[in-house]
Amino acid sequence: MTCGVARRRICGGVRMLLEAHNVAKAFGSFWAVAGADLAVEEGEIVGLIGPNGAGKSTFFNCLAGDTLPTSGRILFDGIDVTRATPEAHARAGIGRTFQVPTTFEDMSVLDNVMVGAFLRHPHRGDAREHALRIVELTGLRPDQPGRSLGTPGRKRLGIARVLATEPRLLLLDEALAGLTPGELREAIALVRRIQETGVTIVIVEHIMEVIMTLTRRVLVFNQGKVIAGGTPEQVVKDEAVIEAYLGRGARSHSRESGNP
Protein backbone atom coordinates (compact mmCIF):
# COMPACT_ATOMS: atom_id res chain seq x y z
CA MET A 1 0.00 0.00 0.00
CA THR A 2 2.62 2.49 1.12
CA CYS A 3 4.86 1.33 -1.69
CA GLY A 4 2.19 2.02 -4.28
CA VAL A 5 1.61 5.46 -2.92
CA ALA A 6 5.31 6.24 -2.92
CA ARG A 7 5.63 5.09 -6.54
CA ARG A 8 2.67 7.20 -7.51
CA ARG A 9 4.22 10.26 -5.94
CA ILE A 10 7.49 9.74 -7.74
CA CYS A 11 5.80 9.00 -11.07
CA GLY A 12 3.34 11.85 -11.00
CA GLY A 13 5.73 14.29 -9.38
CA VAL A 14 2.79 15.47 -7.28
CA ARG A 15 1.43 14.29 -4.00
CA MET A 16 -2.03 12.73 -3.92
CA LEU A 17 -3.88 13.71 -0.77
CA LEU A 18 -6.98 11.63 -1.40
CA GLU A 19 -7.29 8.50 -3.50
CA ALA A 20 -10.39 6.39 -4.01
CA HIS A 21 -9.91 3.09 -5.81
CA ASN A 22 -12.88 1.31 -7.36
CA VAL A 23 -15.26 2.38 -4.58
CA ALA A 24 -18.68 0.74 -4.75
CA LYS A 25 -21.72 0.84 -2.54
CA ALA A 26 -24.78 -1.36 -2.85
CA PHE A 27 -28.12 -0.87 -1.14
CA GLY A 28 -29.62 -4.32 -1.51
CA SER A 29 -29.32 -5.14 -5.19
CA PHE A 30 -29.03 -1.49 -6.23
CA TRP A 31 -25.51 -0.20 -6.82
CA ALA A 32 -25.62 3.48 -5.89
CA VAL A 33 -21.90 3.71 -6.60
CA ALA A 34 -20.56 1.11 -9.02
CA GLY A 35 -16.80 1.41 -8.99
CA ALA A 36 -15.67 5.04 -8.79
CA ASP A 37 -12.08 6.29 -8.80
CA LEU A 38 -10.85 9.65 -7.62
CA ALA A 39 -7.44 11.16 -7.02
CA VAL A 40 -7.10 14.62 -5.54
CA GLU A 41 -3.83 16.52 -5.38
CA GLU A 42 -2.93 18.54 -2.35
CA GLY A 43 -4.21 22.10 -2.72
CA GLU A 44 -6.64 21.68 -5.62
CA ILE A 45 -10.41 22.05 -5.84
CA VAL A 46 -12.20 19.17 -7.51
CA GLY A 47 -15.87 19.31 -8.45
CA LEU A 48 -18.24 16.36 -8.44
CA ILE A 49 -21.31 16.88 -10.59
CA GLY A 50 -24.03 14.72 -12.04
CA PRO A 51 -27.79 14.47 -12.34
CA ASN A 52 -29.96 13.67 -9.30
CA GLY A 53 -29.55 10.11 -8.14
CA ALA A 54 -26.21 9.71 -9.90
CA GLY A 55 -24.53 8.48 -6.71
CA LYS A 56 -22.56 11.65 -5.92
CA SER A 57 -23.85 11.94 -2.39
CA THR A 58 -23.33 8.26 -1.61
CA PHE A 59 -19.78 8.46 -2.95
CA PHE A 60 -19.27 11.64 -0.96
CA ASN A 61 -20.50 9.95 2.21
CA CYS A 62 -18.06 7.09 1.60
CA LEU A 63 -15.24 9.63 1.40
CA ALA A 64 -16.43 11.27 4.64
CA GLY A 65 -16.61 7.95 6.51
CA ASP A 66 -20.36 8.24 6.97
CA THR A 67 -21.12 5.29 4.70
CA LEU A 68 -19.12 2.10 4.58
CA PRO A 69 -18.34 1.17 0.97
CA THR A 70 -19.30 -2.35 -0.11
CA SER A 71 -15.93 -2.65 -1.84
CA GLY A 72 -12.99 -0.53 -2.84
CA ARG A 73 -10.38 1.43 -0.92
CA ILE A 74 -9.98 5.02 0.13
CA LEU A 75 -6.57 6.40 1.04
CA PHE A 76 -5.97 9.71 2.76
CA ASP A 77 -2.37 10.85 2.61
CA GLY A 78 -1.40 7.24 1.94
CA ILE A 79 -3.30 5.83 4.92
CA ASP A 80 -6.29 3.53 4.44
CA VAL A 81 -9.38 5.26 5.89
CA THR A 82 -12.00 3.11 4.16
CA ARG A 83 -13.43 1.66 7.36
CA ALA A 84 -12.59 4.52 9.73
CA THR A 85 -15.42 6.21 11.70
CA PRO A 86 -16.56 9.78 10.92
CA GLU A 87 -14.85 11.04 14.07
CA ALA A 88 -11.60 9.34 13.03
CA HIS A 89 -11.90 11.09 9.67
CA ALA A 90 -12.19 14.42 11.45
CA ARG A 91 -9.14 13.64 13.58
CA ALA A 92 -7.17 12.61 10.50
CA GLY A 93 -7.97 15.95 8.86
CA ILE A 94 -10.96 15.25 6.62
CA GLY A 95 -13.78 17.71 7.23
CA ARG A 96 -17.23 17.66 5.67
CA THR A 97 -20.36 19.79 5.50
CA PHE A 98 -23.91 18.53 5.12
CA GLN A 99 -26.32 19.09 2.28
CA VAL A 100 -29.01 20.01 4.81
CA PRO A 101 -27.27 22.20 7.41
CA THR A 102 -27.09 20.56 10.83
CA THR A 103 -26.85 23.63 13.03
CA PHE A 104 -26.69 23.08 16.80
CA GLU A 105 -29.86 25.13 17.29
CA ASP A 106 -29.61 25.91 21.00
CA MET A 107 -26.03 27.14 20.76
CA SER A 108 -24.67 30.48 19.60
CA VAL A 109 -22.63 30.77 16.41
CA LEU A 110 -19.44 30.92 18.46
CA ASP A 111 -20.41 27.85 20.53
CA ASN A 112 -21.21 25.95 17.34
CA VAL A 113 -17.78 26.72 15.98
CA MET A 114 -16.13 25.97 19.33
CA VAL A 115 -17.38 22.36 19.13
CA GLY A 116 -15.18 22.02 16.05
CA ALA A 117 -12.32 24.00 17.58
CA PHE A 118 -12.15 21.72 20.62
CA LEU A 119 -10.83 18.92 18.37
CA ARG A 120 -7.35 20.47 18.23
CA HIS A 121 -7.64 22.85 21.20
CA PRO A 122 -8.85 20.96 24.27
CA HIS A 123 -8.73 24.03 26.52
CA ARG A 124 -11.67 26.37 26.51
CA GLY A 125 -9.68 29.57 26.15
CA ASP A 126 -7.65 28.34 23.15
CA ALA A 127 -10.73 26.86 21.48
CA ARG A 128 -12.60 30.11 21.93
CA GLU A 129 -9.81 32.20 20.48
CA HIS A 130 -9.44 29.88 17.50
CA ALA A 131 -13.20 29.79 16.93
CA LEU A 132 -13.40 33.59 17.04
CA ARG A 133 -10.78 33.84 14.27
CA ILE A 134 -12.74 31.41 12.10
CA VAL A 135 -16.05 33.16 12.74
CA GLU A 136 -14.44 36.42 11.69
CA LEU A 137 -13.08 34.81 8.51
CA THR A 138 -16.54 33.59 7.55
CA GLY A 139 -18.19 36.92 8.34
CA LEU A 140 -20.70 35.67 10.93
CA ARG A 141 -21.74 37.32 14.20
CA PRO A 142 -20.33 35.22 17.08
CA ASP A 143 -23.12 35.89 19.60
CA GLN A 144 -26.02 35.17 17.24
CA PRO A 145 -28.14 32.18 18.32
CA GLY A 146 -27.90 29.24 15.92
CA ARG A 147 -31.67 28.93 15.62
CA SER A 148 -32.05 32.49 14.34
CA LEU A 149 -29.84 31.93 11.27
CA GLY A 150 -31.32 31.80 7.78
CA THR A 151 -30.17 29.41 5.06
CA PRO A 152 -27.10 31.42 3.98
CA GLY A 153 -26.04 31.82 7.60
CA ARG A 154 -26.48 28.12 8.27
CA LYS A 155 -24.41 27.14 5.23
CA ARG A 156 -21.73 29.57 6.32
CA LEU A 157 -21.83 28.24 9.88
CA GLY A 158 -21.51 24.68 8.57
CA ILE A 159 -18.33 25.70 6.78
CA ALA A 160 -17.03 27.67 9.78
CA ARG A 161 -17.63 24.76 12.14
CA VAL A 162 -15.72 22.26 10.04
CA LEU A 163 -12.93 24.78 9.34
CA ALA A 164 -12.42 25.01 13.08
CA THR A 165 -11.33 21.35 13.08
CA GLU A 166 -8.42 22.46 10.88
CA PRO A 167 -8.98 20.00 8.04
CA ARG A 168 -6.44 19.36 5.30
CA LEU A 169 -9.23 18.14 3.05
CA LEU A 170 -12.63 19.77 3.00
CA LEU A 171 -15.61 17.93 1.51
CA LEU A 172 -18.39 20.38 0.65
CA ASP A 173 -21.79 18.79 -0.02
CA GLU A 174 -23.86 21.34 -1.92
CA ALA A 175 -22.64 23.92 0.56
CA LEU A 176 -23.68 26.72 -1.77
CA ALA A 177 -27.10 25.47 -2.88
CA GLY A 178 -30.14 27.59 -2.11
CA LEU A 179 -28.34 30.94 -2.05
CA THR A 180 -29.29 34.11 -3.90
CA PRO A 181 -26.83 35.29 -6.61
CA GLY A 182 -25.37 37.88 -4.26
CA GLU A 183 -24.91 35.39 -1.43
CA LEU A 184 -23.48 32.94 -3.93
CA ARG A 185 -20.73 35.35 -4.94
CA GLU A 186 -19.80 35.90 -1.30
CA ALA A 187 -19.80 32.17 -0.67
CA ILE A 188 -17.59 31.52 -3.69
CA ALA A 189 -15.18 34.15 -2.40
CA LEU A 190 -15.18 32.38 0.97
CA VAL A 191 -14.35 29.02 -0.59
CA ARG A 192 -11.51 30.72 -2.52
CA ARG A 193 -10.12 32.20 0.70
CA ILE A 194 -10.25 28.76 2.32
CA GLN A 195 -8.37 27.21 -0.57
CA GLU A 196 -5.76 29.95 -0.39
CA THR A 197 -4.96 28.88 3.18
CA GLY A 198 -3.83 25.54 1.72
CA VAL A 199 -6.94 23.43 2.24
CA THR A 200 -7.74 20.88 -0.47
CA ILE A 201 -11.41 20.89 -1.46
CA VAL A 202 -13.80 18.39 -3.01
CA ILE A 203 -17.11 20.01 -3.82
CA VAL A 204 -20.41 18.42 -4.82
CA GLU A 205 -22.54 20.99 -6.56
CA HIS A 206 -25.51 21.39 -8.85
CA ILE A 207 -24.91 25.01 -9.71
CA MET A 208 -22.68 25.12 -12.81
CA GLU A 209 -21.64 28.70 -12.07
CA VAL A 210 -19.95 27.52 -8.89
CA ILE A 211 -18.22 24.66 -10.66
CA MET A 212 -17.12 26.84 -13.57
CA THR A 213 -15.68 29.59 -11.39
CA LEU A 214 -14.15 27.53 -8.59
CA THR A 215 -12.76 24.35 -10.03
CA ARG A 216 -10.19 23.49 -12.61
CA ARG A 217 -11.09 19.83 -12.62
CA VAL A 218 -14.49 18.15 -12.61
CA LEU A 219 -15.71 14.57 -12.41
CA VAL A 220 -19.15 13.78 -13.78
CA PHE A 221 -21.19 11.02 -12.16
CA ASN A 222 -23.99 9.09 -13.76
CA GLN A 223 -25.59 5.86 -12.62
CA GLY A 224 -22.93 5.26 -10.01
CA LYS A 225 -19.97 5.68 -12.36
CA VAL A 226 -17.61 8.45 -13.36
CA ILE A 227 -18.56 9.06 -17.00
CA ALA A 228 -16.30 12.02 -17.73
CA GLY A 229 -13.55 14.11 -16.25
CA GLY A 230 -11.53 17.18 -17.17
CA THR A 231 -11.76 20.95 -17.03
CA PRO A 232 -15.28 22.36 -16.63
CA GLU A 233 -15.15 23.68 -20.20
CA GLN A 234 -14.28 20.25 -21.61
CA VAL A 235 -16.88 18.49 -19.52
CA VAL A 236 -19.86 20.62 -20.52
CA LYS A 237 -19.12 19.82 -24.17
CA ASP A 238 -18.76 16.09 -23.51
CA GLU A 239 -21.45 14.10 -25.33
CA ALA A 240 -21.85 11.53 -22.56
CA VAL A 241 -22.40 14.34 -20.07
CA ILE A 242 -25.00 16.09 -22.18
CA GLU A 243 -26.78 12.80 -22.65
CA ALA A 244 -26.71 12.04 -18.92
CA TYR A 245 -28.22 15.40 -18.05
CA LEU A 246 -30.63 15.94 -20.88
CA GLY A 247 -31.30 12.52 -22.39
CA ARG A 248 -30.55 10.98 -25.77
CA GLY A 249 -32.93 13.14 -27.76
CA ALA A 250 -31.40 16.29 -26.33
CA ARG A 251 -27.96 15.24 -27.49
CA SER A 252 -28.96 15.05 -31.12
CA HIS A 253 -31.01 18.18 -30.65
CA SER A 254 -28.08 20.10 -29.22
CA ARG A 255 -25.84 18.80 -31.98
CA GLU A 256 -28.30 20.01 -34.56
CA SER A 257 -28.73 23.39 -32.95
CA GLY A 258 -25.00 23.58 -32.17
CA ASN A 259 -23.93 22.80 -35.78
CA PRO A 260 -26.67 24.04 -38.08
Added chain:
Amino acid sequence: MKYLFFPPTGVCCLAAALLLFPMVFSDAFYRDIGVAFLLAAISASAWNIVGGYAGQVSVGHSMFFGLGAYAPLFCYTQWGWPPLAGIPVGIVLSVALAVVIGLPTFRLSGHYFSMATIAVAELIRIFFGTWALVGGAVGLQGPAVARGWWDLTFRGDLAYYYIFLAVLGLLLFVTFEIGRRRFGFYLRAIKASERAARSLGVPVRLTKLKALALSATFTSAAGSLYAVKTGFIDPDSGFGILVSVQMLIVAALGGAGTLFGPLIGALILIPLQTAANTWFGGSGSGLTFILYGGIIVLIARFEPGGLHDLWRRAAPHLWGRAHAA
Protein backbone atom coordinates in the same frame (compact mmCIF):
# COMPACT_ATOMS: atom_id res chain seq x y z
CA MET B 1 -16.88 36.39 30.49
CA LYS B 2 -18.02 38.39 33.49
CA TYR B 3 -20.75 35.95 34.48
CA LEU B 4 -18.09 33.33 35.13
CA PHE B 5 -16.53 35.22 37.99
CA PHE B 6 -19.51 37.00 39.47
CA PRO B 7 -22.44 34.71 39.99
CA PRO B 8 -25.54 36.69 39.16
CA THR B 9 -27.39 38.16 42.09
CA GLY B 10 -30.19 35.68 41.51
CA VAL B 11 -27.90 32.79 42.36
CA CYS B 12 -26.76 34.50 45.55
CA CYS B 13 -30.35 35.13 46.59
CA LEU B 14 -31.28 31.54 45.88
CA ALA B 15 -28.33 30.25 47.92
CA ALA B 16 -29.22 32.54 50.82
CA ALA B 17 -32.87 31.51 50.69
CA LEU B 18 -31.95 27.81 50.73
CA LEU B 19 -29.49 28.31 53.60
CA LEU B 20 -31.96 30.26 55.72
CA PHE B 21 -35.08 28.23 54.90
CA PRO B 22 -34.91 25.84 57.90
CA MET B 23 -34.19 28.77 60.24
CA VAL B 24 -37.29 30.62 59.13
CA PHE B 25 -39.53 27.58 58.88
CA SER B 26 -38.57 25.57 61.95
CA ASP B 27 -41.76 23.52 61.83
CA ALA B 28 -41.03 19.83 61.12
CA PHE B 29 -43.60 19.76 58.33
CA TYR B 30 -41.88 22.51 56.34
CA ARG B 31 -38.43 21.10 56.99
CA ASP B 32 -39.64 17.77 55.71
CA ILE B 33 -40.80 19.44 52.50
CA GLY B 34 -37.44 21.20 52.31
CA VAL B 35 -35.55 17.91 52.53
CA ALA B 36 -37.85 16.29 49.96
CA PHE B 37 -37.30 19.27 47.68
CA LEU B 38 -33.51 19.01 47.95
CA LEU B 39 -33.56 15.27 47.30
CA ALA B 40 -35.73 15.74 44.21
CA ALA B 41 -33.46 18.55 43.03
CA ILE B 42 -30.33 16.40 43.48
CA SER B 43 -31.82 13.40 41.66
CA ALA B 44 -33.17 15.51 38.81
CA SER B 45 -29.92 17.47 38.45
CA ALA B 46 -28.01 14.19 38.29
CA TRP B 47 -30.44 12.88 35.66
CA ASN B 48 -30.09 16.18 33.82
CA ILE B 49 -26.43 15.53 32.96
CA VAL B 50 -27.26 12.64 30.66
CA GLY B 51 -30.99 13.19 30.08
CA GLY B 52 -30.90 16.96 29.67
CA TYR B 53 -27.46 18.04 28.49
CA ALA B 54 -26.70 14.96 26.39
CA GLY B 55 -30.36 14.46 25.42
CA GLN B 56 -30.28 10.73 26.20
CA VAL B 57 -33.61 10.38 27.97
CA SER B 58 -33.26 7.64 30.56
CA VAL B 59 -36.49 6.42 32.13
CA GLY B 60 -34.62 3.92 34.28
CA HIS B 61 -32.45 6.09 36.48
CA SER B 62 -34.03 4.41 39.50
CA MET B 63 -31.52 1.60 38.87
CA PHE B 64 -28.73 3.88 40.10
CA PHE B 65 -30.91 5.47 42.78
CA GLY B 66 -31.86 2.02 44.08
CA LEU B 67 -28.31 0.68 44.09
CA GLY B 68 -27.21 3.79 45.95
CA ALA B 69 -30.06 3.34 48.41
CA TYR B 70 -29.46 -0.36 49.03
CA ALA B 71 -25.66 -0.19 49.32
CA PRO B 72 -25.31 1.61 52.68
CA LEU B 73 -28.14 -0.32 54.32
CA PHE B 74 -26.87 -3.62 52.93
CA CYS B 75 -23.34 -2.97 54.18
CA TYR B 76 -24.83 -2.05 57.55
CA THR B 77 -27.06 -5.11 57.95
CA GLN B 78 -24.49 -7.55 56.57
CA TRP B 79 -21.24 -6.35 58.11
CA GLY B 80 -22.27 -3.57 60.46
CA TRP B 81 -20.47 -0.93 58.37
CA PRO B 82 -21.47 2.64 59.01
CA PRO B 83 -23.81 3.78 56.20
CA LEU B 84 -21.29 6.50 55.31
CA ALA B 85 -18.87 3.77 54.18
CA GLY B 86 -21.61 2.17 52.09
CA ILE B 87 -22.17 5.27 49.95
CA PRO B 88 -18.98 4.85 47.88
CA VAL B 89 -19.85 1.15 47.43
CA GLY B 90 -23.16 2.22 45.88
CA ILE B 91 -21.37 4.70 43.62
CA VAL B 92 -18.87 2.09 42.41
CA LEU B 93 -21.69 -0.37 41.67
CA SER B 94 -23.72 2.31 39.90
CA VAL B 95 -20.82 3.40 37.69
CA ALA B 96 -20.12 -0.23 36.83
CA LEU B 97 -23.79 -0.69 35.95
CA ALA B 98 -23.74 2.52 33.90
CA VAL B 99 -20.85 1.17 31.82
CA VAL B 100 -22.54 -2.21 31.37
CA ILE B 101 -25.80 -0.53 30.33
CA GLY B 102 -24.18 2.20 28.27
CA LEU B 103 -21.91 0.08 26.08
CA PRO B 104 -24.70 -1.78 24.30
CA THR B 105 -27.57 0.74 24.62
CA PHE B 106 -25.70 3.78 23.29
CA ARG B 107 -25.69 1.99 19.95
CA LEU B 108 -29.43 2.58 20.13
CA SER B 109 -30.80 6.06 19.78
CA GLY B 110 -33.91 7.98 20.66
CA HIS B 111 -36.76 5.99 22.12
CA TYR B 112 -34.84 2.73 22.06
CA PHE B 113 -32.43 3.96 24.72
CA SER B 114 -35.34 5.10 26.91
CA MET B 115 -37.07 1.75 26.55
CA ALA B 116 -33.92 -0.22 27.29
CA THR B 117 -33.39 1.74 30.52
CA ILE B 118 -36.98 1.12 31.65
CA ALA B 119 -36.56 -2.59 31.02
CA VAL B 120 -33.31 -2.86 32.97
CA ALA B 121 -34.63 -0.87 35.94
CA GLU B 122 -37.76 -3.03 36.10
CA LEU B 123 -35.68 -6.21 35.90
CA ILE B 124 -33.56 -5.09 38.82
CA ARG B 125 -36.64 -4.10 40.84
CA ILE B 126 -38.22 -7.52 40.35
CA PHE B 127 -34.94 -9.26 41.04
CA PHE B 128 -34.40 -7.37 44.32
CA GLY B 129 -37.99 -8.14 45.33
CA THR B 130 -37.26 -11.86 45.25
CA TRP B 131 -33.69 -11.82 46.56
CA ALA B 132 -33.68 -12.85 50.22
CA LEU B 133 -30.19 -11.48 50.91
CA VAL B 134 -31.39 -7.92 50.34
CA GLY B 135 -34.62 -8.48 52.25
CA GLY B 136 -36.84 -9.41 49.33
CA ALA B 137 -40.06 -7.46 49.06
CA VAL B 138 -39.68 -6.20 52.64
CA GLY B 139 -36.38 -4.44 52.02
CA LEU B 140 -33.67 -3.35 54.43
CA GLN B 141 -33.43 -1.15 57.51
CA GLY B 142 -30.67 1.16 58.68
CA PRO B 143 -29.38 1.73 62.21
CA ALA B 144 -32.16 2.64 64.63
CA VAL B 145 -29.86 4.55 66.96
CA ALA B 146 -26.68 6.26 65.80
CA ARG B 147 -23.36 4.90 67.06
CA GLY B 148 -21.69 8.11 65.84
CA TRP B 149 -22.09 10.78 63.20
CA TRP B 150 -20.74 8.40 60.53
CA ASP B 151 -23.96 6.40 60.87
CA LEU B 152 -25.72 9.42 59.35
CA THR B 153 -28.66 8.77 61.62
CA PHE B 154 -29.84 12.07 63.06
CA ARG B 155 -32.89 13.14 64.97
CA GLY B 156 -34.91 15.72 63.15
CA ASP B 157 -34.42 16.95 59.63
CA LEU B 158 -32.00 19.82 60.12
CA ALA B 159 -28.75 17.85 59.68
CA TYR B 160 -30.11 16.08 56.63
CA TYR B 161 -31.23 19.36 55.15
CA TYR B 162 -27.73 20.81 55.23
CA ILE B 163 -26.04 17.61 54.07
CA PHE B 164 -28.42 17.46 51.10
CA LEU B 165 -27.90 21.14 50.40
CA ALA B 166 -24.12 20.65 50.35
CA VAL B 167 -24.44 17.74 47.89
CA LEU B 168 -26.77 19.79 45.70
CA GLY B 169 -24.31 22.68 45.75
CA LEU B 170 -21.47 20.38 44.74
CA LEU B 171 -23.54 18.82 41.96
CA LEU B 172 -24.59 22.19 40.55
CA PHE B 173 -20.98 23.37 40.65
CA VAL B 174 -19.84 20.24 38.77
CA THR B 175 -22.63 20.72 36.21
CA PHE B 176 -21.70 24.37 35.79
CA GLU B 177 -18.05 23.49 35.20
CA ILE B 178 -19.01 20.77 32.71
CA GLY B 179 -21.13 23.26 30.81
CA ARG B 180 -18.14 25.53 30.27
CA ARG B 181 -15.70 22.82 29.21
CA ARG B 182 -15.22 20.74 26.12
CA PHE B 183 -17.22 17.92 27.68
CA GLY B 184 -20.27 20.16 28.04
CA PHE B 185 -19.97 21.48 24.48
CA TYR B 186 -19.75 17.91 23.22
CA LEU B 187 -22.84 16.89 25.20
CA ARG B 188 -24.90 19.73 23.74
CA ALA B 189 -23.61 18.96 20.25
CA ILE B 190 -24.59 15.30 20.63
CA LYS B 191 -28.04 16.31 21.80
CA ALA B 192 -28.53 18.59 18.77
CA SER B 193 -27.18 16.26 16.08
CA GLU B 194 -25.14 13.14 16.63
CA ARG B 195 -24.19 12.94 12.98
CA ALA B 196 -22.90 16.50 12.88
CA ALA B 197 -21.07 16.02 16.17
CA ARG B 198 -19.26 12.95 14.84
CA SER B 199 -18.28 14.80 11.68
CA LEU B 200 -16.54 17.36 13.89
CA GLY B 201 -14.53 14.67 15.67
CA VAL B 202 -16.67 14.27 18.79
CA PRO B 203 -16.20 10.75 20.20
CA VAL B 204 -19.93 10.30 20.64
CA ARG B 205 -20.19 6.94 22.40
CA LEU B 206 -17.38 7.65 24.84
CA THR B 207 -18.81 11.07 25.70
CA LYS B 208 -22.26 9.61 26.31
CA LEU B 209 -20.76 6.87 28.44
CA LYS B 210 -18.87 9.39 30.56
CA ALA B 211 -22.04 11.44 30.99
CA LEU B 212 -24.01 8.38 32.08
CA ALA B 213 -21.29 7.36 34.55
CA LEU B 214 -21.17 10.84 36.08
CA SER B 215 -24.95 11.00 36.21
CA ALA B 216 -25.04 7.55 37.84
CA THR B 217 -22.54 8.69 40.47
CA PHE B 218 -24.74 11.50 41.71
CA THR B 219 -27.99 9.58 41.29
CA SER B 220 -26.50 6.83 43.43
CA ALA B 221 -25.46 9.39 46.05
CA ALA B 222 -29.01 10.74 46.03
CA GLY B 223 -30.31 7.22 46.63
CA SER B 224 -27.90 6.74 49.53
CA LEU B 225 -28.99 10.02 51.09
CA TYR B 226 -32.62 9.01 50.74
CA ALA B 227 -31.97 5.64 52.38
CA VAL B 228 -29.99 6.96 55.35
CA LYS B 229 -32.56 9.68 55.90
CA THR B 230 -35.54 7.35 55.72
CA GLY B 231 -33.66 4.54 57.46
CA PHE B 232 -35.41 2.05 55.29
CA ILE B 233 -35.53 0.90 51.66
CA ASP B 234 -37.66 -1.54 49.67
CA PRO B 235 -37.67 -2.45 45.97
CA ASP B 236 -40.47 -0.02 45.07
CA SER B 237 -39.08 3.06 46.76
CA GLY B 238 -35.60 2.27 45.40
CA PHE B 239 -36.15 0.89 41.92
CA GLY B 240 -39.80 1.81 41.24
CA ILE B 241 -40.60 3.49 37.95
CA LEU B 242 -42.08 6.44 39.85
CA VAL B 243 -38.56 7.25 41.07
CA SER B 244 -37.27 7.43 37.48
CA VAL B 245 -40.28 9.34 36.23
CA GLN B 246 -40.00 11.90 39.02
CA MET B 247 -36.42 12.78 38.03
CA LEU B 248 -37.51 13.18 34.43
CA ILE B 249 -40.55 15.30 35.22
CA VAL B 250 -38.80 17.56 37.69
CA ALA B 251 -36.03 18.26 35.15
CA ALA B 252 -38.37 18.67 32.20
CA LEU B 253 -40.73 20.94 34.13
CA GLY B 254 -37.97 23.36 35.05
CA GLY B 255 -36.00 22.96 31.83
CA ALA B 256 -33.93 19.92 30.85
CA GLY B 257 -30.37 20.72 29.84
CA THR B 258 -30.19 23.90 31.90
CA LEU B 259 -28.26 24.36 35.13
CA PHE B 260 -31.11 25.49 37.36
CA GLY B 261 -33.98 23.82 35.53
CA PRO B 262 -34.19 20.80 37.85
CA LEU B 263 -34.05 23.09 40.88
CA ILE B 264 -36.97 25.16 39.61
CA GLY B 265 -38.88 22.00 38.72
CA ALA B 266 -38.40 20.59 42.21
CA LEU B 267 -39.36 23.92 43.76
CA ILE B 268 -42.75 23.67 42.07
CA LEU B 269 -43.44 19.97 41.97
CA ILE B 270 -42.53 18.90 45.50
CA PRO B 271 -44.77 21.39 47.36
CA LEU B 272 -47.53 20.64 44.85
CA GLN B 273 -47.15 16.92 45.42
CA THR B 274 -47.08 17.31 49.19
CA ALA B 275 -50.13 19.55 49.11
CA ALA B 276 -52.01 17.12 46.89
CA ASN B 277 -51.15 14.22 49.19
CA THR B 278 -52.16 16.17 52.28
CA TRP B 279 -55.47 17.43 50.92
CA PHE B 280 -56.58 14.22 49.36
CA GLY B 281 -55.43 11.92 52.13
CA GLY B 282 -53.98 8.45 52.21
CA SER B 283 -54.24 7.28 48.61
CA GLY B 284 -51.36 9.60 47.74
CA SER B 285 -49.35 7.53 45.31
CA GLY B 286 -52.17 7.15 42.82
CA LEU B 287 -52.67 10.90 42.82
CA THR B 288 -48.96 11.41 42.23
CA PHE B 289 -49.26 9.44 39.02
CA ILE B 290 -52.15 11.62 37.87
CA LEU B 291 -50.18 14.75 38.72
CA TYR B 292 -47.15 13.50 36.79
CA GLY B 293 -49.30 12.52 33.84
CA GLY B 294 -50.91 15.94 33.74
CA ILE B 295 -47.54 17.68 33.86
CA ILE B 296 -46.17 15.49 31.05
CA VAL B 297 -49.15 16.42 28.88
CA LEU B 298 -48.79 20.13 29.64
CA ILE B 299 -45.04 20.25 29.01
CA ALA B 300 -45.21 18.19 25.83
CA ARG B 301 -48.12 20.20 24.44
CA PHE B 302 -47.24 23.76 25.40
CA GLU B 303 -43.70 24.15 26.63
CA PRO B 304 -41.20 21.45 25.56
CA GLY B 305 -38.33 23.61 26.83
CA GLY B 306 -39.81 23.76 30.33
CA LEU B 307 -40.32 26.83 32.49
CA HIS B 308 -36.76 27.96 31.81
CA ASP B 309 -37.62 28.50 28.15
CA LEU B 310 -40.90 30.19 29.00
CA TRP B 311 -39.07 32.57 31.30
CA ARG B 312 -36.37 33.28 28.75
CA ARG B 313 -38.98 34.32 26.22
CA ALA B 314 -41.18 36.20 28.67
CA ALA B 315 -38.48 38.04 30.63
CA PRO B 316 -37.55 40.61 27.96
CA HIS B 317 -41.22 41.54 27.54
CA LEU B 318 -41.69 41.97 31.27
CA TRP B 319 -38.59 44.15 31.43
CA GLY B 320 -39.76 46.19 28.47
CA ARG B 321 -43.09 46.81 30.12
CA ALA B 322 -41.43 47.83 33.39
CA HIS B 323 -39.22 50.31 31.59
CA ALA B 324 -42.03 51.70 29.51
CA ALA B 325 -44.17 52.33 32.58
